[in-house]
Amino acid sequence: MSTPPPTSTGFASRPLHAPLLARPCTAALMIADEAGASALLALAEATPELMPRTTVLLADAGVMNAALRARAPARLVETPLAGLEPALDALLAEARMGLQVHVAGSEGLIGRAVARLLAAGLPLGAIQSEHRGSPARRMQCVHCKTIAEDITTDPYTCPGCGRALYVREHFSRRLGAFQGVCIDAETPGEVPEPVEIQS
Template identity: 40%
Template sequence: MTDRHSAAPDRLHSLPRYRQPLPRNSVTRHIVVMQSAAACSPVVGELEQPLVLNGENADFSRRLQRALVSATVGSHLYIMGDEAFIWRIYGEARSAGLENDEIDMTHTIAGARLVYCVHCGLTQAAGPESLLICIGCDVGLEVREHFSRRLGAYLGVCTNPDQPYAGVRS
């Protein structure tokens, strides 16, 4: 992350930055996690004997957990998919003990993103729209240009602060 003053003026510093992954020569084990075959990046073909996990496979969750808990020093994780998928896998990887510099995240397909409702605390999948109704508390939310790496979600705040619970009480 960069500080606010050196960030691009048209982009807030809290927004995630994605880039194409680069093959790393010092890595002893490449773990590629992709949401679907369509999410695969060409760099996978350049990796030496990668473990490739496809989110569409029936045993994906079990294989992912096994790969994450068995990752040792020298392993590198490449995550490819939409934002909701990327940040869910990132959270699992961090919980399993991988460090930030051992993880590359590449936003390769359009799809869902996660939005955190500040009113009820629910994190929900949403599209690219800037307005939505929270499925947890029925409050109209504006999705802010602020991203929490800890939550892996954008911040959703009430669109009408004068009537924050208008949807619930009507």
């Protein structure tokens, strides 16, 4: 029987991010943005023997592309962050059983990549993630369902319906997003000053 995730680091639906570790696999897929690329470098440093079986997908990783290329992965694909999903789909179309996936970077990159991997049918146990970079969150408005990227304050203004939303401590892996809920539904117009999201 499974046990609930520990609550000391957050609420039960929030994914735990841990340093990436190599696992036995037929092939590896590593995904990162610029902030996350250093986590891939650390993994490559610790287990260089993994790299000939590894495809690296870098989304707007800038100067980090060359550093990863120097680790000699079997393949390295660059994509703009906006094109993450189609680039990932193309790689998954060629994937075989036994794939292990490592994702590193912002909450937004991790949320999007993990949601796509799960939708493609990968088991959760074959996916690891490590958070690097800003604490900005990917949010879904529960009212109009608009997804907002890189939200750094609580409350924030929904770009879809314009409501002021607070960040509920609830996360959906399927959507790769936290839940945003109208903060002044009971008292329209009474919106507290936004505060920076810390983690």
